[in-house]
Amino acid sequence: MDREGKTKRGSRLSGYRPDYVVFDLETTGLSPVMDEIIEISAVKVKNGVVTETFSSLVNPGRPIPRQASLVNGITDEMVAKEPGLREVMDQFLPFIKGQVLVGHNIHSFDMKFLYQAVSRLYEKELENDYIDTLFMARGCLKELSHHRLTDLAAYFHISTEGAHRALNDCIMNQKCFEEMRKRMPEADPAGAAGRCPRCGGDLVKRSGRFGAFYGCSNFPGCRYTRNG
Numbered sequence: 001m002d003r004e005g006k007t008k009r010g011s012r013l014s015g016y017r018p019d020y021v022v023f024d025l026e027t028t029g030l031s032p033v034m035d036e037i038i039e040i041s042a043v044k045v046k047n048g049v050v051t052e053t054f055s056s057l058v059n060p061g062r063p064i065p066r067q068a069s070l071v072n073g074i075t076d077e078m079v080a081k082e083p084g085l086r087e088v089m090d091q092f093l094p095f096i097k098g099q100v101l102v103g104h105n106i107h108s109f110d111m112k113f114l115y116q117a118v119s120r121l122y123e124k125e126l127e128n129d130y131i132d133t134l135f136m137a138r139g140c141l142k143e144l145s146h147h148r149l150t151d152l153a154a155y156f157h158i159s160t161e162g163a164h165r166a167l168n169d170c171i172m173n174q175k176c177f178e179e180m181r182k183r184m185p186e187a188d189p190a191g192a193a194g195r196c197p198r199c200g201g202d203l204v205k206r207s208g209r210f211g212a213f214y215g216c217s218n219f220p221g222c223r224y225t226r227n228g
Contacts, residue, residue, distance in 0.1 A: 041166030
């Protein structure tokens with residue numbers, strides 16, 4: 001909550017946490033306003049080990065575009081007898097309560113769908129902080145020309161079988177996240193520099209024309225800096 005007692009959205013964090021929930025969504029399209037969630041999956045991790053899983057198809061209440069089905073393999077017949085979004089979210093939100101969320105490209109995609117769903121269904125904000133492994137991969141796997149989840153899996157020799165179905169992508173992403181942790185400098189662990197006083201994101205050490213400084217991991221959304 002903020003100083004006025006109102007709930008606010010969580011912040012994007014950098015680095016690694018040993019306890020987290022990897023999640024993934026499949027949708028009818030790319031717009032969180034116009035399109036619908038048709039699958040939600042997640043794996044809960046404690047001390048780097050998967051302890052629980054969650055997965056459910058979602059009936060969007062309208063036909064799934066053929067183009068979406070070609071990507072994720074989910075058809076109208078598959079979701080016809082599945083619960084609607086409210087029923088699935090009633091189970092999913094307790095599963096992720098108080099957890100740091102992890103996912104690939106979630107800053108630009110999945111989190112926007114979750115924000116929209118929580119706002120529409122419950123008239124509140126989603127407060128979970130989150131780590132986007134796309135940003136992490138760009139930082140610690142600079143030798144790769146592309147940083148799609150399947151690119152990371154191939155690099156770490158992790159199976160990509162069943163890619164583009166939510167639970168399979170969660171399992172794949174969790175393994176990649178743990179592998180990338182091994183490449184992070186131990187001397188500068190996540191959160192060691194503190195949190196941004198403006199937005200709550202991690203402060204990350206950077207180099208500029210006038211020397212080292214700390215900047216918010218939510219840049220360019222937040223431009224807070226502190227002398228290094």
